[in-house]
Amino acid sequence: MIGFQYVRASNLAExxxxxxxxxxxxxxxxxxxxxxxxxxxxxxxxKLIDITKLPLNxxxxxxxxxxxxxxxxxxxxxxxxxxxxxxYPVLSSAIRAGASQQLRNMASTGGNLLQRTRCAxxxxxxxxxxKREPGSGCGAIDGHNRMHAILGTSDACIAVxxxxxxxxxxxxxxxxxxxxxxxxxxxxxxxFHRLPGDAPQRDTNLGPAEVIIAVELPxxxxxxxxxxxxxxxRLSYAFALVSVAVGLELDGGIIKAARLALGGVAHKPxxxxxxxxxxxxxxxxxxxxxxxxxxxxxDARGFGHNNFxxxxxxxxxxxxxxxxxxxxxxxxxxxxIA
Ligand SMILES: Cc1cc2nc3c(=O)[nH]c(=O)nc-3n(C[C@H](O)[C@H](O)[C@H](O)COP(=O)(O)OP(=O)(O)OC[C@H]3O[C@@H](n4cnc5c(N)ncnc54)[C@H](O)[C@@H]3O)c2cc1C
Ligand code: SF4
Numbered sequence: 123m124i125g126f127q128y129v130r131a132s133n134l135a136e137x138x139x140x141x142x143x144x145x146x147x148x149x150x151x152x153x154x155x156x157x158x159x160x161x162x163x164x165x166x167x168x169k170l171i172d173i174t175k176l177p178l179n180x181x182x183x184x185x186x187x188x189x190x191x192x193x194x195x196x197x198x199x200x201x202x203x204x205x206x207x208x209x210y211p212v213l214s215s216a217i218r219a220g221a222s223q224q225l226r227n228m229a230s231t232g233g234n235l236l237q238r239t240r241c242a243x244x245x246x247x248x249x250x251x252x253k254r255e256p257g258s259g260c261g262a263i264d265g266h267n268r269m270h271a272i273l274g275t276s277d278a279c280i281a282v283x284x285x286x287x288x289x290x291x292x293x294x295x296x297x298x299x300x301x302x303x304x305x306x307x308x309x310x311x312x313x314f315h316r317l318p319g320d321a322p323q324r325d326t327n328l329g330p331a332e333v334i335i336a337v338e339l340p341x342x343x344x345x346x347x348x349x350x351x352x353x354x355x356r357l358s359y360a361f362a363l364v365s366v367a368v369g370l371e372l373d374g375g376i377i378k379a380a381r382l383a384l385g386g387v388a389h390k391p392x393x394x395x396x397x398x399x400x401x402x403x404x405x406x407x408x409x410x411x412x413x414x415x416x417x418x419x420x421d422a423r424g425f426g427h428n429n430f431x432x433x434x435x436x437x438x439x440x441x442x443x444x445x446x447x448x449x450x451x452x453x454x455x456x457x458x459i460a
Contacts, residue, residue, distance in 0.1 A: 193232030216290035279322030315390030344369025362386035406447035
């Protein structure tokens, strides 16, 4: 039995202060990832700071025509929020592709951004893992790496970021509002998650005592032409082998703007601005989509068991772009269960 303290924060300033006072504390929201990691002895916080009573569970329109999503808004509530379904269906679709209904009913927006990799070596404390224990080595590089990364890897870590929601947030160019001992700041979504480099223990650029307070969506939601395509081993309750979020703006049969991000292939949601540039001004047809896929995957590298992901990603990109261009997105028909 490993003991830990539990406190419930009654306001944001208190939550930040409690965290600043104890570097081995952890915030807990839905608990769907952190509590599992504690049970498996991967995370050992000496104190849990429960933030679930903080007033961070609203979805509100911004003066700029976007949405501000409180960090404690549950994944289900967000996916089925009328404004999200209407204006940001790619986000709704991505969230519904993740986990199970019960988990989505508990999981929070902030917790989803900070969920940790599902690399099996990270979860098994008997194995070497630089992310869990810096300097101990990486069991996956020469091990069973079927689920692992093909882009942006390092000699220290080849884990992937597991979220579905974050892949949609990447193409929507969301902003993450955080609060720390020095006040509030905003982190652009592209700068929020990190590549492993030589410090794979750090998943994000969030400061040690900072709490996520909200995620802001700009006005542009790509509602008419989007797709979230998730390829996985089972139809539900499985993490992505490869996922693709696409948003297109079409004008007179030409691509005016394109956004494209991949999940299941890198340590962070993988967006490639060169591929997006290459799509702009093109006719929305297979030739342009294949060229974009080639650009995204130009530096892709497999580690043995996951070599198949390179071709899978190529085909998934072309399929998702085709679905978005035709206005026939991959969609899920699951209804919300209270
Ligand atoms: C069986 C299973 C299957 C799953 N399948 C999928 C899937 O297919 N796709 C997918 O995307 N996800 C999947 N998930 C993951 C799930 O989406 C996450 O566990 C969930 O989003 C985490 O949210 P939470 O609120 O429960 O976070 P918690 O577990 O409470 O916290 C997670 C981390 O975030 C930190 N934290 C939480 N909120 C804040 C905040 N506001 N500010 C700062 N730090 C914070 C905590 O300290 C902790 O480190 C699955 C989970 C399980 C258990
Ligand atoms: S891939 Fe990363 S998380 Fe997995 S064992 Fe290697 S260092 Fe650990």
